[in-house]
Amino acid sequence: MKLVRYLLGATLLFSSCAQLFAQDAEENSHVAIENPAKLTHDEANTIYDSLKEILSESYGLAELSEIKDYQNWERYNSAPYISVTHGKRFVNNYANELGKDYGKLAEGEQYPAGTVFAKDSITVTDEGKNFMGAMFVMEKLESGKNTETGDWRYIMVLPDGTQYGDTTGDDPELVKYCHTCHVGVASKDYVFFIPKNYRID
Numbered sequence: 001m002k003l004v005r006y007l008l009g010a011t012l013l014f015s016s017c018a019q020l021f022a023q024d025a026e027e028n029s030h031v032a033i034e035n036p037a038k039l040t041h042d043e044a045n046t047i048y049d050s051l052k053e054i055l056s057e058s059y060g061l062a063e064l065s066e067i068k069d070y071q072n073w074e075r076y077n078s079a080p081y082i083s084v085t086h087g088k089r090f091v092n093n094y095a096n097e098l099g100k101d102y103g104k105l106a107e108g109e110q111y112p113a114g115t116v117f118a119k120d121s122i123t124v125t126d127e128g129k130n131f132m133g134a135m136f137v138m139e140k141l142e143s144g145k146n147t148e149t150g151d152w153r154y155i156m157v158l159p160d161g162t163q164y165g166d167t168t169g170d171d172p173e174l175v176k177y178c179h180t181c182h183v184g185v186a187s188k189d190y191v192f193f194i195p196k197n198y199r200i201d
């Protein structure tokens, strides 16, 4: 079933945009690209803008209602930035309405249940090639629903629309490492926020 969805996604990608290449599932989940390009904020935004629509369509294949409209949510970074911890990809961070206090919590406060953070990604190489990257999602669950992950659900969606792992659904072990790292900011409800140079305020 996964393979079928992967092939479907890959076919759609190839036919919609000749410049984009679906990376294979394994590559996307673990391997970082070696030389991400150095881009100005404007350059990164321009490249991202040209890929936004196809990103939305591709993640949409996963049929996750939680992130369906994520590109209409507030984006909290001024431009895509390289996230070493998410595969050296250029990433963006969106939060839904319930996550409007993104980055503003005082020590010990928590985001309300239903908060969703969506982090989409692209890779841009030194050679000027652009690739779609995975989507990283955190959803705050009702209190007590999943205490071992601080009541956060972590999901990763590959750029072909395949749901790679879900801590509360299929293949939870594949995304366990998410919380292992996010636990470093447990006092901020496991949420890191945007690197300083890319904050909007």
Ligand code: HEC
Binding pocket: 082, 083, 084, 085, 086, 091, 093, 117, 118, 119, 136, 137, 138, 154, 155, 156, 175, 177, 178, 179, 181, 182, 190, 191, 192, 193, 194, 195
């Ligand atoms: C090695 C550490 C590390 C791992 C592993 C990691 N993250 Fe993150 N995550 C971060 C850091 C640091 C940030 C904020 C800065 C950035 O974007 O790079 C972040 C930001 C996020 C955000 C935006 C909310 C926030 O905390 O600011 C989401 C959503 C997210 N990560 C999801 C995931 C998912 C899903 C996984 C697993 C597939 C994952 N992360 C794995 C370190 C990590």
